[in-house]
Amino acid sequence: MVLMNLSYRTNYLHTYFKTTVVIPDTNKSDYPVVWLLHGYTGDNTAWSKHVYIEELARKYDWTIIMPDGLNSFYSDSKFIPYESFFMEEFIPKMQNLLPISRDPQKNYLVGSSMGGYGALKFAFKNTDKFGKVAALSPITDIEHFRDNPQCPMSQEVFNVIFDSPEKIAKNQLINLYNNRQPKLPILTLCGDSDFMHEDNVMFKNFLSIHAKGHYTWMPVSGNHSWKVWSENIDPVFNWLTKN
Numbered sequence: 448m449v450l451m452n453l454s455y456r457t458n459y460l461h462t463y464f465k466t467t468v469v470i471p472d473t474n475k476s477d478y479p480v481v482w483l484l485h486g487y488t489g490d491n492t493a494w495s496k497h498v499y500i501e502e503l504a505r506k507y508d509w510t511i512i513m514p515d516g517l518n519s520f521y522s523d524s525k526f527i528p529y530e531s532f533f534m535e536e537f538i539p540k541m542q543n544l545l546p547i548s549r550d551p552q553k554n555y556l557v558g559s560s561m562g563g564y565g566a567l568k569f570a571f572k573n574t575d576k577f578g579k580v581a582a583l584s585p586i587t588d589i590e591h592f593r594d595n596p597q598c599p600m601s602q603e604v605f606n607v608i609f610d611s612p613e614k615i616a617k618n619q620l621i622n623l624y625n626n627r628q629p630k631l632p633i634l635t636l637c638g639d640s641d642f643m644h645e646d647n648v649m650f651k652n653f654l655s656i657h658a659k660g661h662y663t664w665m666p667v668s669g670n671h672s673w674k675v676w677s678e679n680i681d682p683v684f685n686w687l688t689k690n
Contacts, residue, residue, distance in 0.1 A: 448472050448501050452491070455540070459532035466514040466537075467491045468545065469504040476546045478510040479553040481684070482538075482569075482577075484521065486560030487599055491515040497673040498680055507684055510547050518600075520589070521565025522618060524608045534573060552578040555687050559583040559676045564620065567633070571623045574631050581634040581683045583676050584641055587620055587650035597642040621653055632661045634686050636679060638669035 449470045457464045471478065483500075485493035494500055494513050504511050514537060519529035542549055554577050558566035563585025570580035586592045593605045609615045616622060633654060637647035654662040663686065669675035 448505055450495065450501060453544075457532060457536060459528055459536050460517075464515065464532075464537070465491045466512060466541075467495055468513070468541075469495070469500050469511045470545065471504050471508050471510070473508055475508075477548040477550075477553070478508070478546055479555070480510045480512060480541075480545075480547040481555045481557055481687070482566075483511050483513045484556070484558030484562030484565045485513065485516055486558075486562050487516075487518055487520075489516065489562075498677045503681065503684055506681075507688065509684075510545060512541055512545075512547075516562060516565065518561075518604070520561055520608050521568060522608055524610070526607060530569070533569065534576075538576070550578075551576050554578055556580040557582075557680075557683060557687075558585070560671065561586055563635070564589070567620055567635075568618070568623060570631060570633070571620070571627055571629050574627070574629045577631060579632045579634075579687050581686065582636075583679060583683065584637045584643065584671055585620075585635060585647070585650075586643065587635075588646045589618060590615055591646050592643065595642060620650065624654075624657065629658075630661060632663070633658055634663040634665060634683065636665035636667050636683070638667055638671065638675045640669060641671045641675075643671065 451468045454463050454465050483494055491513050500511055519527045521529055523530045556566040556570045556577050563582030566580050567582050570577050592598055637644050651664045667679055
C-alpha cells in the first residue's frame with residue numbers, strides 16, 4: 448500500500464498544487480479510481496486524516512485520489528479556474544503519472560459537502576469521463592447555502608466565485624441536470640439533523656422523478672460532520688461496486 452502526497456506546478460493555476468493518493472500493492476496497471484473530493488476549509492489531506500482511506504483502497508483494490516479543493520467550490524472563477532484545471536489538466540496528469548484506468552466505467556466521483564457538490568457537478572457535465580457519482584451531505588442549492596445562517600462561507604467569498612445571478616443559475620445542480628439529462632448512476636445521502644437536510648430532501652425528490660431507475664437515496668442519521676461521512680463511506684464504496 449502506497450500513500451503519497453504529491454505536489455506539482457500547474458499551468459492552469461500558476462502555482463504548486465497538492466494531492467494525496469493511495470495506491471494498493473497488487474501491482475495493476477489500470478486500477479479503478481475514486482476521485483474523492485473534500486469540503487470547504489479542507490485540503491488534500493482531509494479524507495486521510497478522518498477516514499480509513501488506506502483500508503478502503505485495500506478492500507476494494509482501487510486507487511483513491513484526493514486533490515486540494517482550494518475552497519474553490521470546484522468551480523471556475525476569475526481568480527481560480529478550478530473546474531477547467533481539474534478536467535483539462537489534473538485528470539490527464541494523474542492518468543499519465545499513475546497506474547489508473549481511463550475507462551469511464553472505472554472512474555468514480557465521490558465527495559462530501561462542497562466536495563459532494565463538486566462531484567455531482569463534474570459528473571453531470573462529463574458523463575463521458577465518469578461511471579458513477581456519490582455525494583455525502585452535498586450542497587445541492589448554492590443560493591440556499593449562501594443564505595443559510597450556518598453557512599461557513601462569507602458572502603464576500605461566495606460572491607467572488609459566483610459573481611452574478613446568471614452564474615449562480617448556471618451552476619445550480621438542478622439546472623445542470625436538466626440541461627444535460629445525465630444517465631449515470633447517482634447516490635446521495637444526508638444526515639437527518641444536517642443543516643442542509645431540507646435542501647437534500649428537495650434534491651432527492653427531484654432526482655427520484657427525473658433520474659428514476661439510476662438514482663439511490665441512502666437515508667442516514669446525524670449532522671454535517673466527519674462522523675457521518677466516516678460511518679457511511681464504506682457503504683458508499685460498496686454501492687460503487689454494484690451494476
